[in-house]
Amino acid sequence: MTTAKRDTYTPETLLTVAVRVFNERGYDGTSMEHLSKAAGISKSSIYHHVAGKEELLRRAVSRALDGLFGILEETGAIQGRAIVRVEYVTRRTVEVLTAELPYVTLLLRVRGNTRTERWALERRREFDQRVSELLKAAVAEGDLRADVDIRLATRLLFGMVNSLVEWYRPQPGGSPEAEQLADTVVRLAFEGMRAA
Amino acid sequence: MTTAKRDTYTPETLLTVAVRVFNERGYDGTSMEHLSKAAGISKSSIYHHVAGKEELLRRAVSRALDGLFGILEETGAIQGRAIVRVEYVTRRTVEVLTAELPYVTLLLRVRGNTRTERWALERRREFDQRVSELLKAAVAEGDLRADVDIRLATRLLFGMVNSLVEWYRPQPGGSPEAEQLADTVVRLAFEGMRAA
Structure with a gap:
């Protein structure tokens, strides 16, 4: 027992x-x-x-989604040139991922078998779409390269950012601090790995 | 029946x-x-x-691993400046991922509960390590930025590349051709998203 x-x-x-x-x-x-x-x-x-496990799932992914959508309401995501806003959103997304790690991990693993899962997938796509629009605006303003398909760039950007949930662990023992991590992701995503 | x-x-x-x-x-x-x-x-x-399902797993991940390690034996991965070699390896990794999609997908999802899974994880780490050494050599030659931790850069690069298995589907209907995809990944990873 x-x-x-x-x-x-x-x-x-x-x-x-x-x-x-x-x-x-x-x-x-x-x-x-x-x-x-x-x-x-x-x-x-x-x-x-x-009421059951689906309510727990809904609460959990809501917490992750509220964190992510909250970013889009922040001043840094609203004011200024699109390139500055999209870099801000990328940085803050990394910060939300690390701060809400288990919740975002769950969100990213949702598969779509239940109504709540399908709703979560729909909201995720909506967030990606909002970031994709920012990228498009930054291309239009001449700050982001125009020779890359925006949809593909969005996917690769989120591929890089979301991969954090696979290996980032906030415990001591080697993982870089969340802020330094956010800096590095933004630098690599926007400036690339090549020396200037 | x-x-x-x-x-x-x-x-x-x-x-x-x-x-x-x-x-x-x-x-x-x-x-x-x-x-x-x-x-x-x-x-x-x-x-x-x-002999059983573990043998099937071993054959499947071997196929993915043979594809990946095969890249490191190719002339493009052996001759020339490290930056050229690491770009070559990145491009070919994308090509192997798309060509061997189900096999690499399985490899990337292996968890480590059995001996074969632990062996596969070990080999994956070895491949990442080899790429990491190439990146380090390119930094030493002054071609890659020195202000980013190599271990972190390797993880983010593979995060971007490996995310392909989540959405790339070779069927018709919108997915970019494998070669164009490899070009875009290399461009974004090394040059970044910003306009030159």
């Missing part, structure tokens, strides 16, 4: 546990039984907090 | 089926039963060709 823990969870702290399990087992591969074991409380205690 | 197909497989054609199933369900989530159903032949027919 597992020792049942007294249920001192809030929806917020329960979310932390759920996101960890979702990232370990995949959302599809996670049952309420797995969540109950990981949290150390009964399934009925979990149902006291949330 | 499923209609059993006459076993006309070779180890090679069976591999094509296995890789598709591994990529759809994950290697861990694939049983011999799943493979038997997908191939339309009995489990004992499969065992006639291979």
